[in-house]
Amino acid sequence: MDITPVVGAEFQLISGYGDGGFTVSATRHEGSVLILAKQTLAWPVSLAADITVESLQAAIDYQPLPAILLIGCGKSMAALPKGLRQALRQHGIVVEPMDTGAACRTYNVLLTEGRDVAAALIAV
Numbered sequence: 001m002d003i004t005p006v007v008g009a010e011f012q013l014i015s016g017y018g019d020g021g022f023t024v025s026a027t028r029h030e031g032s033v034l035i036l037a038k039q040t041l042a043w044p045v046s047l048a049a050d051i052t053v054e055s056l057q058a059a060i061d062y063q064p065l066p067a068i069l070l071i072g073c074g075k076s077m078a079a080l081p082k083g084l085r086q087a088l089r090q091h092g093i094v095v096e097p098m099d100t101g102a103a104c105r106t107y108n109v110l111l112t113e114g115r116d117v118a119a120a121l122i123a124v
Contacts, residue, residue: 010038011111014104020123022104035107035119036062043120048078048097051120053087059118060091069093070107072100072121100124 009025012035016023021030024040034043036059045055051071053060059069069088071080077098088095098106100121110117 012036012038012040013111014108014119017100017104017121018124022121022123030123032123033119033121034058035121036066037064037111037116037118045120045122048073048080048122051080051084053084056088056120059093059120060088062118064116065092066118067092067094067116068110068118069095070103070110070117070119070121071095071097072103072119073097074100074122075124077102 012024014022014024014035015026021028022033024033024035029040029042032043032045034041041058043055045051056069059066080095080097085095103119103121107117107119
């Protein structure tokens with residue numbers, strides 16, 4: 001039985017992660033990535049401590065603006081600085097940090113529900 005979620009081919013669905021990268025919409029991406037609904041970008045962040053508003057600017061500028069930004073912090077969740085959370089909130093984005101695996105799974109669920117979601121994922 002095929003249980004692959006049904007989404008339009010233009011949407012970025014995560015089908016795998018690990019070994020230092022991600023498979024998104026049948027394309028392998030090495031390193032960390034910023035996944036928007038219809039676009040996956042290289043994301044030059046390797047530690048949660050390196051996440052800044054500037055590193056997330058593509059998500060802030062994206063239309064439709066993601067209502068939720070999942071942050072995959074690597075092998076384990078990390079707290080994000082209050083200033084970062086507040087800055088994103090001022091743009092109308094709620095940020096949810098979690099480990100990268102959980103962020104991948106949650107992103108897929110929210111995307112298939114039709115939610116405006118993005119994910120910034122540190123490679124594991």
